[in-house]
Amino acid sequence: LILDENDLEGPLWDLEMALLESDVALPVAESIIDAVKDELVGVHKKIRANTSDIVETALRNALIGVMSKEMFDLDDFIANATKPVTIVFTGVNGTGKTTTIAKVASRLKDAGYSVVIASGDTFRAGATEQMEKHAERIGVKLIKHQHGGDPAAVVYDAVQHAKAQHRDVVLADTAGRMHTNVNLMDQLEKICRVTPPDLVIFVDEAVAGNDAVERAREFNTVVPIGGSILTKVDMDSKGGAAISIAHIIGKPILFLGTGQKYGDLVKFDAGWYVDQLFE
Amino acid sequence: KLGDSLQGAIKKIAGGGRIDKRAVDEMIKEIQRALLQSDVNVKHVMDLSTRIRERALDEKPPAGMGAREHVIRIVYDELVRLIGEGTPLALSKQTIMMVGLQGGGKTTTTAKLARYFQRKGLKPAVICADTDRPGAYDQLKMLCDSLNIAFYGERTDDPIGIVERGLGELKAYDVKIIDTAGRHSLEHDLIEQMETIHAISKPDQKLLVLDAAIGQQATDQARTFHDSIGVTGVIITKLDGTAKGGGALSAVSETGAPIAFIGVGENIEDLEKFETDRFISQLLG
Numbered sequence: 001l002i003l004d005e006n007d008l009e010g011p012l013w014d015l016e017m018a019l020l021e022s023d024v025a026l027p028v029a030e031s032i033i034d035a036v037k038d039e040l041v042g043v044h045k046k047i048r049a050n051t052s053d054i055v056e057t058a059l060r061n062a063l064i065g066v067m068s069k070e071m072f073d074l075d076d077f078i079a080n081a082t083k084p085v086t087i088v089f090t091g092v093n094g095t096g097k098t099t100t101i102a103k104v105a106s107r108l109k110d111a112g113y114s115v116v117i118a119s120g121d122t123f124r125a126g127a128t129e130q131m132e133k134h135a136e137r138i139g140v141k142l143i144k145h146q147h148g149g150d151p152a153a154v155v156y157d158a159v160q161h162a163k164a165q166h167r168d169v170v171l172a173d174t175a176g177r178m179h180t181n182v183n184l185m186d187q188l189e190k191i192c193r194v195t196p197p198d199l200v201i202f203v204d205e206a207v208a209g210n211d212a213v214e215r216a217r218e219f220n221t222v223v224p225i226g227g228s229i230l231t232k233v234d235m236d237s238k239g240g241a242a243i244s245i246a247h248i249i250g251k252p253i254l255f256l257g258t259g260q261k262y263g264d265l266v267k268f269d270a271g272w273y274v275d276q277l278f279e
Numbered sequence: 280k281l282g283d284s285l286q287g288a289i290k291k292i293a294g295g296g297r298i299d300k301r302a303v304d305e306m307i308k309e310i311q312r313a314l315l316q317s318d319v320n321v322k323h324v325m326d327l328s329t330r331i332r333e334r335a336l337d338e339k340p341p342a343g344m345g346a347r348e349h350v351i352r353i354v355y356d357e358l359v360r361l362i363g364e365g366t367p368l369a370l371s372k373q374t375i376m377m378v379g380l381q382g383g384g385k386t387t388t389t390a391k392l393a394r395y396f397q398r399k400g401l402k403p404a405v406i407c408a409d410t411d412r413p414g415a416y417d418q419l420k421m422l423c424d425s426l427n428i429a430f431y432g433e434r435t436d437d438p439i440g441i442v443e444r445g446l447g448e449l450k451a452y453d454v455k456i457i458d459t460a461g462r463h464s465l466e467h468d469l470i471e472q473m474e475t476i477h478a479i480s481k482p483d484q485k486l487l488v489l490d491a492a493i494g495q496q497a498t499d500q501a502r503t504f505h506d507s508i509g510v511t512g513v514i515i516t517k518l519d520g521t522a523k524g525g526g527a528l529s530a531v532s533e534t535g536a537p538i539a540f541i542g543v544g545e546n547i548e549d550l551e552k553f554e555t556d557r558f559i560s561q562l563l564g
């Protein structure tokens with residue numbers, strides 16, 4: 001038997017709906033489903049084989065492909081990089097940047113690295129206090145400036161400090177910002193130009209729907225995103241936003257945030273992730 | 280006020296005054312895509328499409344109304360039914376409890392609401408009942424101090440006690456707003472904490488604060504909050520980005536609560552009344 005468009009229509013529609021219900025952005029779901037259709041049309045199918053199963057397997061493989069693009073290991077990256085390694089964290093408001101930096105700092109400290117945190121959110125009420133409490137609890141140095149100061153200056157300062165004190169890693173926090181705010185996006189571009197980081201990590205949340213595509217794409221046009229961290233995965237979310245983000249910027253998801261404690265940071269695994277999506 | 284592709288689809292519906300079935304289907308498909316991309320709940324989108332289709336094909340346009348205008352009316356009417364009309368909070372003495380998921384904008388909105396009541400001539404006061412998030416006290420105190428708004432908080436780990444003592448101290452104020460920690464449906468101890476705060480503060484308004492970018496999760500989360508304490512109003516934040524707020528709509532249909540306000544920026548004055556018409560045209564792209 002040869003599979004044609006009509007055989008595939010039903011199963012593909014069901015799977016597209018499943019992707020949408022898991023928060024995969026509509027254009028991303030459509031593009032992935034279309035690619036699967038192109039791949040399967042004209043393919044031979046054994047008489048007793050189940051078309052739905054064939055389609056699901058093809059989709060699984062397509063998704064693993066999307067999620068494994070340009071995979072890299074942050075631990076290896078840091079181990080091999082010239083010190084101090086500077087990592088800037090960015091994203092829209094409230095996605096979990098500050099908390100994620102605390103988790104990464106804690107993890108790196110446990111791995112034996114010396115970490116400096118740059119409190120680059122000089123705008124939001126209580127931002128420095130929040131980062132300060134985390135730094136204190138974890139036991140890492142915090143570089144901060146006056147409220148309202150220039151974030152690029154804070155990052156610059158932190159890097160100079162790390163160089164002078166022979167520290168391994170600088171983690172720079174930045175204020176949440178909307179990609180629609182031209183001034184704030186210019187500010188982000190400046191932060192990453194004054195002290196070009198070794199890595200820019202985009203932080204977004206698993207519960208975000210279609211907008212995950214918009215913001216990942218827009219941020220990626222302003223600064224070179226090297227990888228993303230998807231937070232709030234513990235929120236009973238299938239986290240389709242991970243697929244939307246990886247698909248639109250072609251860069252890997254590095255970690256998943258699975259809660260509010262320092263240990264709630266899990267290395268991303270494409271196979272595991274796609275499995276739980278299909279559950 | 281409708282997106283280009285939807286406009287195009289609607290144009291094809293009644294060239295000769297009678298409704299073309301295939302054109303209706305094409306229009307429905309465009310509406311579905313627009314609503315799905317705006318994060319409206321998948322099942323709601325499917326139910327809505329079925330109803331719109333039935334009405335477009337079965338209902339006769341009222342006298343004097345063209346078929347095309349009639350169909351637009353139906354689409355609009357069905358969306359208003361899903362969304363409801365905005366209902367701003369009454370300008371009277373009351374206790375308001377802010378709840379929602381982590382990072383949704385509760386603390387910022389608490390300050391915005393306090394400022395709103397202050398401008399309307401009422402005496403607002405704020406209680407910080409978030410003892411989990413590092414810097415929550417500082418964040419809210421800083422916002423209130425900058426507006427000269429009474430603030431009650433403690434650097435202790437006792438949210439229930441803080442609310443009790445806070446309400447005791449702030450008896451002279453007209454509107455008391457309680458900011459709580461972010462929480463989600465699977466954090467059972469935090470849901471229980473929320474129920475306790477609700478029980479001892481007996482708030483007149485329980486506002487669910489939701490990020491405009493929230494996807495399909497909104498339905499289940501809203502249901503949990505509603506089952507737990509009974510949500511009386513929804514606030515959609517961060518509508519100044521590109522998110523359409525379709526997910527937050529599910530919260531409206533789950534809770535039966537109206538949208539009280541929308542957040543359109545990080546500054547205190549970035550709080551607006553919800554306008555159904557504008558929201559629907561944004562939703563339809």
Ligand SMILES: Nc1nc2c(ncn2[C@@H]2O[C@H](COP(=O)(O)OP(=O)(O)OP(=O)(O)O)[C@@H](O)[C@H]2O)c(=O)[nH]1
Pocket residue numbers: 091092093094095096097098099100121124127174175176177231232233234235256257258259260264381382412461463
């Ligand atoms: N459940 C859960 N909550 C999280 C996770 N990551 C962060 N949070 C919570 O999300 C809320 C916002 O986190 P922040 O770290 O302040 O987010 P942010 O991106 O720095 O926010 P802005 O700087 O204001 O843009 C806090 O209540 C965090 O505890 C996660 O993985 N799971």
Ligand SMILES: Nc1nc2c(ncn2[C@@H]2O[C@H](COP(=O)(O)OP(=O)(O)OP(=O)(O)O)[C@@H](O)[C@H]2O)c(=O)[nH]1
Pocket residue numbers: 093094124176178379380381382383384385386387388409412459460461462516517518519520541542543544545549
């Ligand atoms: N652009 C924009 N940002 C907003 C809006 N409302 C809140 N924010 C920002 O969103 C981020 C999170 O806001 P918070 O008020 O801390 O959120 P929260 O719900 O109190 O967070 P938790 O207490 O950790 O659950 C902050 O950076 C706010 O400035 C809005 O309407 N527009």
Ligand SMILES: [Mg+2]
Pocket residue numbers: 097098099121127173174175176
């Ligand atoms: Mg932050």
Ligand SMILES: [Mg+2]
Pocket residue numbers: 385386387409412415459460461
């Ligand atoms: Mg808060």
